[in-house]
Each structure stands twice: as structure tokens, then as C-alpha cells.
Amino acid sequence: MTSSIPVGLLGALDPTSDRAVFRQIADQLREAIDKGRFKEGEKLPSEADLVEHYGVSRMTVRNSFSILQGEGLVHSEHGRGVFVRPRPPVRRLASDRFSRRHREQGKSAFIVEADAAGSKPEVDSLEVKEERASHDMSARLGSVRRVLARRRRYLLDGRPVEFATSYLPLDLARNTPIAQPNPGPGGIYARLEELGHHLDHFDEEIRARMPSPAEVKTLRLAAGVPVIHLIRTAYDTEGRAVEVCDTVMAADAYVLSYQLPAT
Amino acid sequence: MTSSIPVGLLGALDPTSDRAVFRQIADQLREAIDKGRFKEGEKLPSEADLVEHYGVSRMTVRNSFSILQGEGLVHSEHGRGVFVRPRPPVRRLASDRFSRRHREQGKSAFIVEADAAGSKPEVDSLEVKEERASHDMSARLGSVRRVLARRRRYLLDGRPVEFATSYLPLDLARNTPIAQPNPGPGGIYARLEELGHHLDHFDEEIRARMPSPAEVKTLRLAAGVPVIHLIRTAYDTEGRAVEVCDTVMAADAYVLSYQLPAT
DNA sequence: CAGTGGTCTAGACCACTGC
DNA sequence: CAGTGGTCTAGACCACTGT
Numbered sequence: 204m205t206s207s208i209p210v211g212l213l214g215a216l217d218p219t220s221d222r223a224v225f226r227q228i229a230d231q232l233r234e235a236i237d238k239g240r241f242k243e244g245e246k247l248p249s250e251a252d253l254v255e256h257y258g259v260s261r262m263t264v265r266n267s268f269s270i271l272q273g274e275g276l277v278h279s280e281h282g283r284g285v286f287v288r289p290r291p292p293v294r295r296l297a298s299d300r301f302s303r304r305h306r307e308q309g310k311s312a313f314i315v316e317a318d319a320a321g322s323k324p325e326v327d328s329l330e331v332k333e334e335r336a337s338h339d340m341s342a343r344l345g346s347v348r349r350v351l352a353r354r355r356r357y358l359l360d361g362r363p364v365e366f367a368t369s370y371l372p373l374d375l376a377r378n379t380p381i382a383q384p385n386p387g388p389g390g391i392y393a394r395l396e397e398l399g400h401h402l403d404h405f406d407e408e409i410r411a412r413m414p415s416p417a418e419v420k421t422l423r424l425a426a427g428v429p430v431i432h433l434i435r436t437a438y439d440t441e442g443r444a445v446e447v448c449d450t451v452m453a454a455d456a457y458v459l460s461y462q463l464p465a466t
Numbered sequence: 467m468t469s470s471i472p473v474g475l476l477g478a479l480d481p482t483s484d485r486a487v488f489r490q491i492a493d494q495l496r497e498a499i500d501k502g503r504f505k506e507g508e509k510l511p512s513e514a515d516l517v518e519h520y521g522v523s524r525m526t527v528r529n530s531f532s533i534l535q536g537e538g539l540v541h542s543e544h545g546r547g548v549f550v551r552p553r554p555p556v557r558r559l560a561s562d563r564f565s566r567r568h569r570e571q572g573k574s575a576f577i578v579e580a581d582a583a584g585s586k587p588e589v590d591s592l593e594v595k596e597e598r599a600s601h602d603m604s605a606r607l608g609s610v611r612r613v614l615a616r617r618r619r620y621l622l623d624g625r626p627v628e629f630a631t632s633y634l635p636l637d638l639a640r641n642t643p644i645a646q647p648n649p650g651p652g653g654i655y656a657r658l659e660e661l662g663h664h665l666d667h668f669d670e671e672i673r674a675r676m677p678s679p680a681e682v683k684t685l686r687l688a689a690g691v692p693v694i695h696l697i698r699t700a701y702d703t704e705g706r707a708v709e710v711c712d713t714v715m716a717a718d719a720y721v722l723s724y725q726l727p728a729t
Numbered sequence: 730c731a732g733t734g735g736t737c738t739a740g741a742c743c744a745c746t747g748c
Numbered sequence: 749c750a751g752t753g754g755t756c757t758a759g760a761c762c763a764c765t766g767t
Contacts, residue, residue: 223736233679249752260738262525265753273536273689275676282745282752298726392728402728409724411674411692411717413538416496426536429674429692429717437728454674454692461672461724463561465665465700486755512733523757528734545733545764 212240213248216257224259225266232267236276236287243289247277250285275427275455288425291456292322294364298461301405306389313357325358329384333373340370343436343447351376353391356421363422364456369448375400391446392437400439408434411454422453429454475503476511479520487522488529495530499539499550506552510540513548538690538718551688554718555585557627561724564668569652576620588621592647596636603633606699606710614639616654619684626685627719632711638663654709655700663702671697674717685716692717 213231216224235241248256253264268285271277279285294316299305305312317324336350344350350370357365369391371381380386380394387394396402410432414424422430431454437446476494479487498504511519516527531548534540542548557579562568568575580587599613607613616632632654634644643649643657650657659665673695677687685693694717700709 225736230679251751260740262739263737266736268753269532273676274678279753280746281754282747284746284752298724301726302729404728405726407724407726409672409694409722410720411694413536413690413692415537416493427676429676431672431674457673459672461561461670461726463564463668463670463724465667466565488755514732523759525758526756529755531734542734543765544735545766547733547765 213256224257225263226270228253228257228259228264228267229270232271233274233276236271241287243287245287246284247286272426275425278425278427288427291362292320292359293458294320294359294456296457296459301392301402306393311390317359322359323361325361326355327358328354328356330354331382331384333377336370340447343434344370344372344444347372349373351382353381359456362456363453365450365452366418366421367448367450369446371446375445395437395439395445400443400445402445403438403440403442406436406438409459414451418451422451424453425455431457431459433459476519479522487520488526489533491516491520491522491527491530492533495534496537496539499534504550506550508550509547510549535689538688541688541690551690554625555583555622556721557583557622557719559720559722564655564665569656574653580622585622586624588624589618590621591617591619593617594645594647596640599633603710606697607633607635607707610635612636614645616644622719625719626716628713628715629681629684630711630713632709634709638708658700658702658708663706663708665708666701666703666705669699669701672722677714681714685714687716688718694720694722696722 212235216227220227222230232241232247241247247268250261250264250268253259253267254261257264268277268279272279276288277285278288300312305315311326313326314324331351331353334350334352336344336347340350341347351373353369353371355367356363357367371391375398376382379398381391381398392402411429412432414422414428414430418424418430424430431452433448433450433452435448435450436444437448439445475498479490483490485493495504495510504510510531513524513527513531516522516530517524520527531540531542535542539551540548541551563575568578574589576589577587594614594616597613597615599607599610603613604610613633614636616634618630619626620628620630634654638658638661639645642661644654644661655665674692675695677685677691677693681687681693687693694715696711696713696715698711698713699707700711702708
């Protein structure tokens with residue numbers, strides 16, 4: 204059987220090059236993807252095809268794929284093939300997403316926004332429980348010992364995109380609607396204000412890193428997809444930290460956007 | 467020769483487990499690192515050690531290392547060994563970093579801040595040239611055809627941490643100090659204001675992803691380190707976009723921080 | 730020099746997919 | 749069933765590091 208790779212899509216190796224063979228193959232595949240010769244979702248030549256085309260061993264080809272996988276360019280499906288990873292639709296988080304006017308609706312911001320974007324939103328694995336505050340959380344909340352933790356996972360069209368935990372000082376949240384699985388319209392920020400904790404501002408800290416194995420599982424992350432780790436602290440008008448929300452997001456599903464005054 | 471791996475640091479494989487051998491080895495190494503049994507910067511057992519300890523082939527061990535490398539937990543040095551990747555000091559970018567008071571100093575914000583943090587700052591590969599605007603840049607700057615591009619790379623203690631390009635409409639920047647390699651105290655934002663473009667606000671868009679091969683080279687990134695891609699647009703009081711700054715940062719070197727009003 | 734990781738081969742058997 | 753990727757072996761030779 205002759206090679207099933209169309210001529211011109213992939214070139215030949217340069218035996219005089221210092222560059223390792225598997226890197227050269229990865230380079231050629233990457234270039235072909237970048238130039239659109241293999242499109243999103245399209246299947247790449249099989250390992251056997253490439254073994255034949257380049258005259259190398261299978262491990263060499265697999266090494267090339269593993270580079271591209273680490274770059275987040277392709278993903279493999281057992282028994283099916285290796286595919287160009289499609290760019291999923293991204294969720295844009297604007298810096299006014301917690302403004303009061305957004306809280307005046309019955310549904311949560313996540314649901315409203317996803318509906319508007321034509322995606323099917325879901326929230327699952329809701330857990331609300333009292334815990335000992337971690338060292339870091341205690342520092343952020345002002346030497347609090349015990350906290351109410353609200354954990355939930357967000358999905359769009361069946362795909363998990365975000366996992367978030369809110370921590371609130373226990374003395375503030377216990378025996379309030381905040382301790383209910385569903386805190387009601389406007390979410391916990393609306394409830395906090397009703398309880399007299401008028402929100403003044405939020406601090407957000409943003410990091411990016413590769414996910415832990417647990418995060419890979421929870422967010423069903425493909426290889427080569429980092430996470431955005433966002434830690435938001437909400438302060439009331441008296442300067443007290445009333446909530447810390449720790450959020451891990453699939454980086455390929457988000458664009459964060461902020462507006463800064465130029466004063 | 468008996469194994470050089472201290473007993474207790476690493477366990478045995480579970481032959482009844484469905485989990486692939488190389489994943490089990492990676493799990494054990496990861497756990498040992500997480501628990502501090504191997505500390506930052508410390509050398510892991512050599513491939514040969516692990517081959518002997520687990521009774522597997524070398525490729526199996528290398529597969530384990532490659533998992534940990536993808537997670538950003540370890541890095542290898544040819545001829546020396548595989549090491550636990552140290553967490554480098556991070557640069558904190560606050561959302562008030564462009565406030566006018568920060569512009570009143572003679573040095574750039576980067577230099578001032580790094581000095582304060584006790585790091586040695588450098589700026590290199592400065593390039594200033596006129597270019598055709600990319601499609602995206604043209605849209606951001608309001609249908610501009612040609613731009614002035616200012617490219618530079620930032621280093622801390624010899625390590626590249628950030629690569630940034632500023633784009634300005636050519637009609638605005640040509641024949642001004644902004645087109646000089648060194649635009650003077652306060653940087654180009656101070657010059658823009660002197661030219662009558664009073665800054666009103668900035669928009670920042672944040673993404674995280676794995677780096678391209680070019681970015682790996684420019685930022686000398688280790689395996690398993692994502693980049694933060696920040697696109698900032700500066701608007702003057704007339705609502706005109708006067709600059710777009712496209713920045714790629716080594717994610718392990720940064721924490722971004724924003725303050726949002728709760729209005 | 731010995732010890733380390735980097736690259737590569739040529740197989741083997743397995744598990745999953747889709748016809 | 750054939751075709752695909754997933755795992756694993758047992759070698760080989762090379763390039764780099766440090767003594």
C-alpha cells in the first residue's frame with residue numbers, strides 16, 4: 204500500500220540537520236496545522252502512515268505526537284487517531300461581572316450569560332460544608348478559624364469549564380441563606396448585602412499553571428491545557444474580607460477582561 | 467551495587483492495578499515531591515536507579531519523567547540529572563501599575579519595582595519599527611493601516627520573564643519621542659499625555675496557554691510552563707484607542723492582581 | 730573517565746473503535 | 749475484523765557533565 208499522506212502536506216527529513224528527527228517531524232506537523240493544511244478536528248496521518256512516510260520507528264513518531272500534545276495542538280483518541288484540537292468557544296469574563304445590576308436577576312450570572320451565548324449551562328457537585336480554614340485562607344479572611352465552604356463545578360454544553368470554592372467566615376454565614384445549597388436570586392453576594400455586609404470592592408489574583416492530576420480529572424482537561432487559577436476576595440465597606448472565592452478554570456475556555464482607570 | 471534510593475522514599479508497583487506502570491511510577495514520584503521528600507532543586511533518582519528499583523525498562527521510567535515534566539514539576543539537565551523544579555520568585559502586577567503617580571519617576575516601572583524587590587532588572591532586544599497592522603491589531607486600534615511597533619524583552623536576574631510589543635497608530639507616534647528607542651521618563655504613556663492624548667482607561671484581556679516554540683526560545687521556558695497572554699488597549703479621553711500592548715509572560719514568574727469596585 | 734540524560738530501533742502484546 | 753493508539757521491552761549509540 205502506498206502512503207496515504209498527500210504529497211506536499213509533509214516534506215522530507217533533513218539528515219544533515221542537528222535537529223532530532225522526532226523534532227523535525229513535529230515541526231512539519233505543526234507547520235501543516237498552523238497553515239491550515241490539517242484543519243481543526245481533522246485526523247492527522249496515523250502513526251503507521253508516518254512510520255512509512257519518514258522511514259523511522261514508531262517510537263520516533265510517537266515522540267513527535269507527544270511534543271504536539273504538550274503544546275496543546277493535538278489530542279489522541281484510543282483506537283481512532285490523532286486529531287487537531289479544536290479551539291473551543293471561550294467564555295469572556297468582564298470586570299463588571301459582579302456589578303449590582305447583574306445581581307438583580309433571578310438566575311445566576313453564569314446561567315444568564317451562557318443562555319445568552321447559546322450554550323447549555325449546568326452547575327453540579329454542589330457541596331456546602333463547614334471546614335477548618337487553611338493557613339492561606341485564614342490569612343485572607345483575617346485570622347478566621349472555621350469557614351463555610353461552598354463548592355461547585357460549572358459546565359457548558361456538558362463540558363466542565365470551571366471549579367470554584369467560596370469560603371466565608373463561619374460567624375458570618377452560619378444559619379443564613381448563604382449556608383443553603385441554593386442561596387437564592389443574585390447569589391451569595393446579594394445575600395451578604397441583605398445581611399448588612401455592603402460590598403465595597405473585590406481583589407482578584409490570577410495565576411496560570413499546569414493542572415494537577417485531580418484538576419485534569421475534574422475538568423476533563425486535554426493534554427497541554429493549562430489552568431487559570433483565580434482567587435477573589437470580597438471586602439465590605441468596613442474593610443472586612445467577607446468571602447474568598449478560589450476558582451480553577453480550563454484555560455482554553457476563558458478570556459478574562461478587566462477595565463482599569465488611568466488615574 | 468544496591469539501589470541508591472533510600473527505602474521509604476518510593477514504594478513498590480501494584481501489579482494488580484489497571485494503572486499503567488509508568489503512571490504508577492509518576493504517581494509515586496509526584497507524591498514524594500508533594501510531601502517534600504524530594505525538595506525544590508533536589509535531584510531525583512537517576513533513570514538507571516529507577517530501572518533497577520522498579521525492575522522496568524528505561525523507556526518506562528522516561529515516560530514517567532515525561533509526565534512530571536508536562537506537569538511542570540521537574541526538569542531535566544542533560545548529563546546531570548532530573549531535578550525538582552524550584553518555584554521561582556513571582557512578580558506581582560497590581561492593577562494600579564499604570565496610575566499617573568507611578569509615571570512621575572525617572573525610571574520605568576519595571577526597573578523601579580524590580581530594584582525594590584531586590585532583583586536585577588534588564589530590558590533587551592529593543593526594536594522600534596513601522597509595520598503594517600495585523601488584522602486583529604487594526605480592529606483594536608480602529609481601522610489603522612500602519613503602526614509603530616515597539617518590541618522589548620524583560621529579564622529579572624538574567625532570566626527572561628516577559629516579551630512585550632506595543633503598537634501605536636503611526637499618525638500618532640511618528641516623529642515623536644515615542645518613536646525613539648528610549649522614550650524618556652514615565653515611558654510612552656507619559657509621552658502620549660504630553661502629546662495631548664489624555665489617557666482615560668485601559669482594557670486588559672488575559673488568556674493562558676502553552677507557549678509556541680518561538681516563545682519557549684525567547685523566554686527560555688522549561689517544559690510544563692504555560693504563558694499568560696495579556697493584551698492591553700489604552701484609550702484616551704476621546705474614546706480613541708491610542709496603544710495596544712501585546713505581552714507574553716512566563717506564567718511561573720507572575721501573579722496578576724486586580725481591584726474591582728463592587729458597584 | 731564514569732554517570733547522566735537524549736535519541737532511536739525493532740520488535741511485542743494489548744485495548745479501543747468502527748465497519 | 750482491520751486499523752488505531754497505549755504500553756512495554758532490551759537493546760544501541762550519542763552528547764553532555766563533573767571528577
